[in-house]
Amino acid sequence: DVKVTQSSRYLVKRTGxxxxxxxxxxxxxxxxxxxxxxxxxxxxxxxxxxxVKMKEKGDIPxxxxxxxxxxxxxxxxxxxxxTNQTSMYLCASSSPGRVDHEQYFGxxxxxxxx
Amino acid sequence: xxxxKQSPQSxxxxxxxxxxxxxxxxxxxxxxxxxxxxxxxxxxxxxxAIRPDVSxxxxxxxxxxxxxxAKQFSLHIMASQTGDSATYFCAATYYGQNFVFGxxxxxxxxx
Numbered sequence: 001d002v003k004v005t006q007s008s009r010y011l012v013k014r015t016g017x018x019x020x021x022x023x024x025x026x027x028x029x030x031x032x033x034x035x036x037x038x039x040x041x042x043x044x045x046x047x048x049x050x051x052v053k054m055k056e057k058g059d060i061p062x063x064x065x066x067x068x069x070x071x072x073x074x075x076x077x078x079x080x081x082x083t084n085q086t087s088m089y090l091c092a093s094s095s096p097g098r099v100d101h102e103q104y105f106g107x108x109x110x111x112x113x114x
Numbered sequence: 115x116x117x118x119k120q121s122p123q124s125x126x127x128x129x130x131x132x133x134x135x136x137x138x139x140x141x142x143x144x145x146x147x148x149x150x151x152x153x154x155x156x157x158x159x160x161x162x163a164i165r166p167d168v169s170x171x172x173x174x175x176x177x178x179x180x181x182x183x184a185k186q187f188s189l190h191i192m193a194s195q196t197g198d199s200a201t202y203f204c205a206a207t208y209y210g211q212n213f214v215f216g217x218x219x220x221x222x223x224x225x
Contacts, residue, residue: 040218
């Protein structure tokens, strides 16, 4: 059974804190993604990575950075958390070798910045 | 060009009825159009997907209709069940990398 896990389901942080969100997949997928999900806006791509140590900016990268030191792990970093980063964060992975491009999502981390 | 528009924002149907959700895109480079289903507290899961060289794809009660010239595609849920109550997202991508999602449709199926 394919699995994408995220380090926390719920997280509360203070403004200005550095926040790490971790994602691990066990499917040996090359591609990994970080999205944020907000009501009425759907899922918006923050960053994606198509290989170890490789990263590409998505639609809303400002205020975020990522790290991919190992194939199975993709980390999202909020250098200095702000209240407008309160959101649901979803990690996903996929394999470019698959014809259907299917993405597998983790359960999400609901981050609240106070 | 990167946007995917989706309507309606919310939808209420009776059990046994047909649910229809519509999406539209601008970027003709998109080569894969998935629909995702998301239940509360869960991440989205792939429901059904289509490529632009096909006008229709059916899997059980779920059908995607694709109109390449109009740059529109829609999800039809036949004989809707209460267990179909969820949020549905359409999406588009090229090369399976930069996925663009619609804003979502919250479907409620009444018993």
